[in-house]
Amino acid sequence: MRRWIRISHRIYQVLQRVYPAEFREIYGEEMSRAFAEGCEKSRQRGLVKLARFFLTVLSDWSLTAALEHLDRLRQDVRYSIAALARSKVFALTAIICLSLGIGVSSTLFTTAGTLLSRPLPITDPDKVVMFRASDGHDIRYPDYLRYRDSNQTFTGLSGWFPSPVSFGQGEKSEIVVAEIVTGNYFDVLGVHAALGRTFLPEEDQRPDTHPVVVLSDMLWKQRFDSDPQVVGRTVMLNGRPFVVIGVMPPSFTGSTYLLKVQLWSPIAMSGTLNWGGGPLDQLQVMVLGRLKPTMPIEKAAADVNRLHTVIAGEQRERRQTLSTFSLFRPNGVVVTSTRRRIENVTIVLMVVVGMILVIASSNVGSLLLARAVARQQEIAVRMAVGASRPRLIRQLLTESLVLSSGSALGGLLMTAWLTRVLSTYQVPIPGPYVPFAEFNVDWRSVVFASVLALFTGLVFGMAPAWRASRVDLAPALKIGAPASGTSYQRARLRNALIVTQVALSFVLLVASGLFVRSMLFAKRTDPGFEVRNIVLASVNVGLQGYTLPRGLEFYRQIKERLLALPGVRTVSAGRPLPLSGSDGRAALIVEGSGSEQPVTVAAAGADLDYFDALGIPILRGRAFDATDTHNAPPVVVISESMERKLFPGADAVGQRLRTIGRQPQYLEIIGIARDVDFGALGEDPQPRVYDTLQQTYSPTQSLIIATSSDPDVIRDLVSREVHALDPNLPVEVKTMQEYLAYSLWPARIGAIVLGSTGVLAVLLACVGIYGVMAYSVGQRTREFGTRMAIGARKIDIIRLVVADGMRLALVGLGLGMVSAIAVLPATSSLLYGTKPMDPLTFLTVPVLLLAVTFLANYIPARRATTVDPVIALRSE
Amino acid sequence: MRSKKPAAADLLPLTPAVFHILLTLCDSGKHGYAIMREVESRSAGRIRIGPGTLYRSIQKMLDDGLVTETAERPDTDNDDERRRYYEMTEFGRAVAAAEAQRLAEIVREAQARKLLPKLRST
Numbered sequence: 001m002r003r004w005i006r007i008s009h010r011i012y013q014v015l016q017r018v019y020p021a022e023f024r025e026i027y028g029e030e031m032s033r034a035f036a037e038g039c040e041k042s043r044q045r046g047l048v049k050l051a052r053f054f055l056t057v058l059s060d061w062s063l064t065a066a067l068e069h070l071d072r073l074r075q076d077v078r079y080s081i082a083a084l085a086r087s088k089v090f091a092l093t094a095i096i097c098l099s100l101g102i103g104v105s106s107t108l109f110t111t112a113g114t115l116l117s118r119p120l121p122i123t124d125p126d127k128v129v130m131f132r133a134s135d136g137h138d139i140r141y142p143d144y145l146r147y148r149d150s151n152q153t154f155t156g157l158s159g160w161f162p163s164p165v166s167f168g169q170g171e172k173s174e175i176v177v178a179e180i181v182t183g184n185y186f187d188v189l190g191v192h193a194a195l196g197r198t199f200l201p202e203e204d205q206r207p208d209t210h211p212v213v214v215l216s217d218m219l220w221k222q223r224f225d226s227d228p229q230v231v232g233r234t235v236m237l238n239g240r241p242f243v244v245i246g247v248m249p250p251s252f253t254g255s256t257y258l259l260k261v262q263l264w265s266p267i268a269m270s271g272t273l274n275w276g277g278g279p280l281d282q283l284q285v286m287v288l289g290r291l292k293p294t295m296p297i298e299k300a301a302a303d304v305n306r307l308h309t310v311i312a313g314e315q316r317e318r319r320q321t322l323s324t325f326s327l328f329r330p331n332g333v334v335v336t337s338t339r340r341r342i343e344n345v346t347i348v349l350m351v352v353v354g355m356i357l358v359i360a361s362s363n364v365g366s367l368l369l370a371r372a373v374a375r376q377q378e379i380a381v382r383m384a385v386g387a388s389r390p391r392l393i394r395q396l397l398t399e400s401l402v403l404s405s406g407s408a409l410g411g412l413l414m415t416a417w418l419t420r421v422l423s424t425y426q427v428p429i430p431g432p433y434v435p436f437a438e439f440n441v442d443w444r445s446v447v448f449a450s451v452l453a454l455f456t457g458l459v460f461g462m463a464p465a466w467r468a469s470r471v472d473l474a475p476a477l478k479i480g481a482p483a484s485g486t487s488y489q490r491a492r493l494r495n496a497l498i499v500t501q502v503a504l505s506f507v508l509l510v511a512s513g514l515f516v517r518s519m520l521f522a523k524r525t526d527p528g529f530e531v532r533n534i535v536l537a538s539v540n541v542g543l544q545g546y547t548l549p550r551g552l553e554f555y556r557q558i559k560e561r562l563l564a565l566p567g568v569r570t571v572s573a574g575r576p577l578p579l580s581g582s583d584g585r586a587a588l589i590v591e592g593s594g595s596e597q598p599v600t601v602a603a604a605g606a607d608l609d610y611f612d613a614l615g616i617p618i619l620r621g622r623a624f625d626a627t628d629t630h631n632a633p634p635v636v637v638i639s640e641s642m643e644r645k646l647f648p649g650a651d652a653v654g655q656r657l658r659t660i661g662r663q664p665q666y667l668e669i670i671g672i673a674r675d676v677d678f679g680a681l682g683e684d685p686q687p688r689v690y691d692t693l694q695q696t697y698s699p700t701q702s703l704i705i706a707t708s709s710d711p712d713v714i715r716d717l718v719s720r721e722v723h724a725l726d727p728n729l730p731v732e733v734k735t736m737q738e739y740l741a742y743s744l745w746p747a748r749i750g751a752i753v754l755g756s757t758g759v760l761a762v763l764l765a766c767v768g769i770y771g772v773m774a775y776s777v778g779q780r781t782r783e784f785g786t787r788m789a790i791g792a793r794k795i796d797i798i799r800l801v802v803a804d805g806m807r808l809a810l811v812g813l814g815l816g817m818v819s820a821i822a823v824l825p826a827t828s829s830l831l832y833g834t835k836p837m838d839p840l841t842f843l844t845v846p847v848l849l850l851a852v853t854f855l856a857n858y859i860p861a862r863r864a865t866t867v868d869p870v871i872a873l874r875s876e
Numbered sequence: 877m878r879s880k881k882p883a884a885a886d887l888l889p890l891t892p893a894v895f896h897i898l899l900t901l902c903d904s905g906k907h908g909y910a911i912m913r914e915v916e917s918r919s920a921g922r923i924r925i926g927p928g929t930l931y932r933s934i935q936k937m938l939d940d941g942l943v944t945e946t947a948e949r950p951d952t953d954n955d956d957e958r959r960r961y962y963e964m965t966e967f968g969r970a971v972a973a974a975e976a977q978r979l980a981e982i983v984r985e986a987q988a989r990k991l992l993p994k995l996r997s998t
Binding site: 023029030034037038041057061063065 | 908930931932935958
């Protein structure tokens with residue numbers, strides 16, 4: 001028993017090490033003695049008493065050790081706040097710098113996190129999954145029915161797809177985004193209508209029998225003034241009456257994040273709502289399902305693929321590779337191509353934001369280091385009266401953490417503001433697909449900002465705290481002792497921080513310069529077609545259920561009416577328009593080439609006078625004319641790069657192309673058009689074929705109205721003429737300049753974001769350099785006074801200080817140059833007409849950076865020369 | 877050490893550990909384990925103060941001026957020179973009295989509401 005008591009005594013002595021060192025030094029021995037005596041007395045009273053004593057001591061130890069540390073922390077925090085309050089300028093500068101770094105990081109985290117991982121606002125979102133085929137295709141509706149009826153792993157499977165729909169109510173009609181869904185869609189998601197109801201099973205059984213619609217909360221508020229009696233009212237969708245049966249709650253906006261879905265209708269009504277989509281058995285849908293309770297997602301995926309193999313086998317389709325399905329939770333943006341783009345942009349922004357954070361943190365680190373130099377005597381006194389080095393380091397580190405806590409708060413405020421701005425920002429995408437994203441600061445953002453603040457506070461506060469505690473007591477304690485600001489190791493750390501800031505600022509400033517030049521180039525660039533005095537009007541008569549003859553007649557009449565408007569020079573049409581963000585594709589075989597291998601080229605539809613209206617020269621041959629009717633032999637115009645590619649060295653006019661498929665068509669090339677920027681501004685010339693809308697009718701056409709006067713005068717008249725023919729037909733009218741805003745948007749946004757970060761980086765670096773130099777100069781005041789007293793001129797002092805600082809700036813520039821050369825080539829795909837190694841940018845930025853760092857050094861240097869040498873010498 | 881000595885009322889209410897330590901030191905100075913032992917025996921084992929709580933409380937009481945370390949060593953038998961003895965100061969006595977008064981008022985309230993029986997005065 002005594003042996004056990006001796007062992008427990010040793011264990012207690014080890015446990016005591018958890019207490020703070022100062023507490024242990026004063027009371028440790030007594031606590032050990034009290035423990036030993038308590039053990040002995042309890043042992044004399046029996047095993048039970050002894051066990052109870054051990055339990056009491058153990059619980060007492062765990063509680064009091066934690067409380068003791070908390071007390072120390074409270075003391076340190078109080079001391080830090082008092083110390084920072086005495087240096088308000090320093091504290092404010094540090095907090096603002098770090099807030100900027102944490103703010104941009106937290107904003108990126110919040111926005112990217114929302115776009116990539118926001119769960120659907122539904123019941124138990126973890127249980128809902130979407131299908132994704134490895135070949136990227138959606139699922140045929142009949143196949144969906146097989147999955148729905150034969151699976152063993154889902155409580156329900158729903159099919160759906162988004163579609164633009166003409167929504168009319170009274171005189172106002174507009175194109176909105178709808179989701180065409182199977183009847184069980186809302187049940188599978190587990191959402192209920194806020195007003196009225198969702199679909200009944202019988203409303204999705206037979207095609208075109210139940211024209212019912214559920215509205216979004218936004219549409220209900222905007223178009224129905226939140227009318228509580230909206231259920232039962234009739235609205236016109238694609239020219240047909242539909243009955244409103246319910247309104248969804250504000251939080252639910254459909255399954256496709258980033259699309260502003262305004263209404264839902266059953267898939268049985270797709271014949272009316274999805275023009276050109278064909279009958280139900282040819283529809284393609286996306287599929288989502290709710291897993292059975294406790295069903296693992298892997299097992300469900302295996303079941304789906306098993307069914308897929310069976311279905312593919314039954315259909316006897318000879319596919320070279322059988323696609324496989326994976327299941328994923330529909331968090332954030334689900335459209336794969338958009339998601340990938342967001343991921344790529346996020347990675348670039350993470351690098352940029354990371355650099356800003358490092359600059360801001362280095363800033364604070366170097367300011368803390370400089371400040372520690374100024375507090376040498378205070379630190380020496382504390383060590384002399386008994387404060388241990390670990391205690392001092394802890395206290396200095398607490399100061400750094402207090403600063404970073406304040407910065408976390410500042411950063412979160414900045415995030416709240418920036419996310420509000422971003423939530424209201426409209427990306428100028430043409431058409432009804434208006435991106436819609438709401439960003440909110442939530443607990444995740446708070447945790448992220450807090451962890452980041454803790455991390456930066458520790459990492460960038462540790463080195464200055466460590467250095468500050470390594471002070472030689474004797475010289476530091478002398479009254480009036482000069483601070484050893486030129487101690488080699490301390491200076492090395494300070495220099496490293498400044499060089500880092502300058503190097504990173506250089507890279508960011510070069511990047512921002514490149515993107516600004518890219519934006520300016522994009523704005524100036526000639527896309528190859530006319531951009532002034534053009535008005536565009538997009539109509540989709542298919543959404544109104546127009547038949548072919550009715551559609552042809554509409555377009556004939558509207559062109560006549562528009563041509564009669566004053567100032568209108570030419571009226572034509574096209575599909576799609578250049579730089580609209582969408583493009584067609586055609587697979588063609590060159591007749592007589594000897595090769596049966598089809599070539600895929602870009603394709604667009606062009607009406608009569610298309611090339612004339614857009615100012616695209618026909619280099620050889622002719623454009624489409626009135627003889628190219630529906631009954632005439634099919635003709636095409638090709639771009640000059642397509643002629644170079646498919647008919648090298650030969651004249652393509654008069655040659656023939658053949659389409660692929662069961663009934664190939666033979667197309668005669670009648671003209672060669674100059675290359676234009678069709679997909680993106682500044683793109684490499686793309687082989688392109690134009691067919692005529694007279695021979696390949698499309699219900700969706702963009703009318704091109706070329707005017708000889710101000711296009712803004714014409715635009716209202718265009719809507720009036722369209723509605724004179726059909727008051728319910730939605731029409732979107734823009735000038736070509738407004739239209740081009742979308743194609744310029746990436747360049748503009750890149751310039752704004754990178755430009756801002758470049759400027760921010762330089763400002764932060766300058767604040768850091770100025771702060772460090774000001775402190776350093778402040779410590780050398782006596783030295784400068786002495787120098788001036790023995791004959792040094794003010795210019796000599798200034799030269800001395802500035803030379804120090806500029807040496808560091810040059811080293812930073814050199815490192816920045818090397819980093820920029822290594823890193824910036826990765827941005828080449830994002831730039832218009834500008835190469836990453838742009839000489840003008842690489843020449844301008846160093847000059848600019850040297851100029852601002854010179855100022856940051858010069859101002860404190862100049863102040864140093866204002867010291868009175870007599871006063872300086874008197875204090876010796 | 878606090879630069880300004882607080883008033884007795886500023887320190888109320890005392891934690892149970894602090895009050896019991898003061899009660900223990902009413903008659904004479906004691907060392908740490910003796911305090912732990914007396915508190916336990918006075919409360920018939922209901923209150924046990926561990927070493928951590930004891931010395932944290934002593935540290936705070938020293939800071940507040942309720943107790944002081946004393947050179948007097950009442951218990952000379954089996955004494956260990958390394959032991960530190962603590963005694964209550966006048967201020968500590970005043971604070972203990974104020975706390976006792978506060979508790980007595982609470983007891984009177986409880987008696988008035990018949991939660992506690994009234995004690996017969998002798």
